[in-house]
Amino acid sequence: MSEQFQLIPGNSLKTNSPEDGRALAVKIARLTIKITQPDAKTREKLRPVYANDASMLIAIGQTVAMEFATIAKANNYWK
Amino acid sequence: MSEQFQLIPGNSLKTNSPEDGRALAVKIARLTIKITQPDAKTREKLRPVYANDASMLIAIGQTVAMEFATIAKANNYWK
Amino acid sequence: MSEQFQLIPGNSLKTNSPEDGRALAVKIARLTIKITQPDAKTREKLRPVYANDASMLIAIGQTVAMEFATIAKANNYWK
Amino acid sequence: MSEQFQLIPGNSLKTNSPEDGRALAVKIARLTIKITQPDAKTREKLRPVYANDASMLIAIGQTVAMEFATIAKANNYWK
Amino acid sequence: MSEQFQLIPGNSLKTNSPEDGRALAVKIARLTIKITQPDAKTREKLRPVYANDASMLIAIGQTVAMEFATIAKANNYWK
Amino acid sequence: MSEQFQLIPGNSLKTNSPEDGRALAVKIARLTIKITQPDAKTREKLRPVYANDASMLIAIGQTVAMEFATIAKANNYWK
Numbered sequence: 001m002s003e004q005f006q007l008i009p010g011n012s013l014k015t016n017s018p019e020d021g022r023a024l025a026v027k028i029a030r031l032t033i034k035i036t037q038p039d040a041k042t043r044e045k046l047r048p049v050y051a052n053d054a055s056m057l058i059a060i061g062q063t064v065a066m067e068f069a070t071i072a073k074a075n076n077y078w079k
Numbered sequence: 080m081s082e083q084f085q086l087i088p089g090n091s092l093k094t095n096s097p098e099d100g101r102a103l104a105v106k107i108a109r110l111t112i113k114i115t116q117p118d119a120k121t122r123e124k125l126r127p128v129y130a131n132d133a134s135m136l137i138a139i140g141q142t143v144a145m146e147f148a149t150i151a152k153a154n155n156y157w158k
Numbered sequence: 159m160s161e162q163f164q165l166i167p168g169n170s171l172k173t174n175s176p177e178d179g180r181a182l183a184v185k186i187a188r189l190t191i192k193i194t195q196p197d198a199k200t201r202e203k204l205r206p207v208y209a210n211d212a213s214m215l216i217a218i219g220q221t222v223a224m225e226f227a228t229i230a231k232a233n234n235y236w237k
Numbered sequence: 238m239s240e241q242f243q244l245i246p247g248n249s250l251k252t253n254s255p256e257d258g259r260a261l262a263v264k265i266a267r268l269t270i271k272i273t274q275p276d277a278k279t280r281e282k283l284r285p286v287y288a289n290d291a292s293m294l295i296a297i298g299q300t301v302a303m304e305f306a307t308i309a310k311a312n313n314y315w316k
Numbered sequence: 317m318s319e320q321f322q323l324i325p326g327n328s329l330k331t332n333s334p335e336d337g338r339a340l341a342v343k344i345a346r347l348t349i350k351i352t353q354p355d356a357k358t359r360e361k362l363r364p365v366y367a368n369d370a371s372m373l374i375a376i377g378q379t380v381a382m383e384f385a386t387i388a389k390a391n392n393y394w395k
Numbered sequence: 396m397s398e399q400f401q402l403i404p405g406n407s408l409k410t411n412s413p414e415d416g417r418a419l420a421v422k423i424a425r426l427t428i429k430i431t432q433p434d435a436k437t438r439e440k441l442r443p444v445y446a447n448d449a450s451m452l453i454a455i456g457q458t459v460a461m462e463f464a465t466i467a468k469a470n471n472y473w474k
Binding site: 005011013028029035046050056060066 | 291303315
Binding site for chain 6: 292296303
């Protein structure tokens with residue numbers, strides 16, 4: 001029941017579909033934040049900061065786009 | 080009639096043309112914002128912020144460029 | 159005489175030369191701005207903002223570089 | 238016992254798994270900071286600055302995403 | 317004697333060496349600025365702004381890195 | 396004894412190892428700054444600015460990551 005991997009859930013880039021691959025991209029992006037700022041309270045405090053800032057929401061979108069590019073390639077674009 | 084996929088419309092990166100691929104890039108970029116800030120009212124409030132800010136419009140353009148790079152590759156550049 | 163495609167002019171990434179490919183990259187980058195801020199008057203008002211700001215000019219250059227990377231690849235680098 | 242390589246731990250991009258590859262991406266990103274700001278005290282002082290700033294945490298996430306793209310490719314996506 | 321191409325000097329991505337390819341990357345990056353801000357006087361005025369700003373110098377470096385990635389690939393890395 | 400190349404040391408992207416490739420990435424990134432701001436005194440003055448700014452250190456890390464992606468590919472990831 002424990003989370004064994006800190007950075008890549010399931011320790012794999014393989015997913016069944018683009019939707020799942022995108023969800024993985026979102027998770028991986030969040031886990032990088034978590035390892036950089038391990039304190040849950042601080043992260044909780046920062047969440048409304050970026051969720052209400054147009055500029056940061058865009059930057060998060062760019063991060064997810066980058067992670068997804070790698071995951072999509074790893075899955076040969078689910079062709 | 081319901082939208083079944085939250086992150087990748089149609090759960091596929093395959094499109095018929097560059098124009099459709101670009102439209103998909105725009106949609107995917109928006110859906111990442113949506114999952115990060117799920118409150119529709121807040122998103123509505125932020126829209127005029129970025130739509131009237133030259134710097135944020137450019138940043139959105141960069142996000143779409145990144146998503147499109149992945150989609151174009153997934154479609155072998157519609158050759 | 160009407161512009162049929164909103165996002166990718168000619169609905170193709172194929173161009174005859176690097177120069178044409180670069181021009182396409184510039185156009186595609188502008189069309190993303192246009193779809194995000196559809197009001198022509200607002201865009202007109204924002205133009206001098208970014209055209210006179212060193213930092214935004216650089217960011218536009220990065221956007222064009224990203225679009226061009228995709229177009230160049232789609233054309234196999236015009237080899 | 239000494240650290241022989243300053244920029245790429247183990248002088249290799251090869252890792253056993255995505256999780257290890259991601260950890261390497263994080264380390265490489267940190268080592269670039271270290272070579273640019275070699276003074277440990279200054280780095281120590283800057284740590285709380287970025288760890289408590291939503292915008293910088295996102296930027297760090299983008300850096301790790303970039304490093305990971307290269308490492309993932311070097312490992313053929315651990316297929 | 318006239319400059320015939322506005323965006324890609326020589327209308328080609330092919331260069332004889334990495335050094336020449338890098339010089340081309342720098343030129344292409346500048347030409348994008350030129351087409352976005354066609355007024356020479358304004359560009360002249362903006363030059364000291366970015367050349368004396370650490371943050372903008374870094375952003376220019378990122379732009380050149382992006383252009384170079386495309387040119388290097390077009391030349392098969394001069395292997 | 397003279398430095399013959401201004402932008403790519405040794406006029407080659409080929410290196411013996413990932414560590415050397417990373418060092419080359421750092422050098423290339425610095426040489427782009429040098430050509431954009433050729434005055435050594437100004438660069439000297441800007442150094443403490445970015446070396447003490449968390450945000451700029453991260454941006455430098457992103458630049459090095461981009462250059463390294465190209466160099467790593469040019470060396471087939473030192474496989």
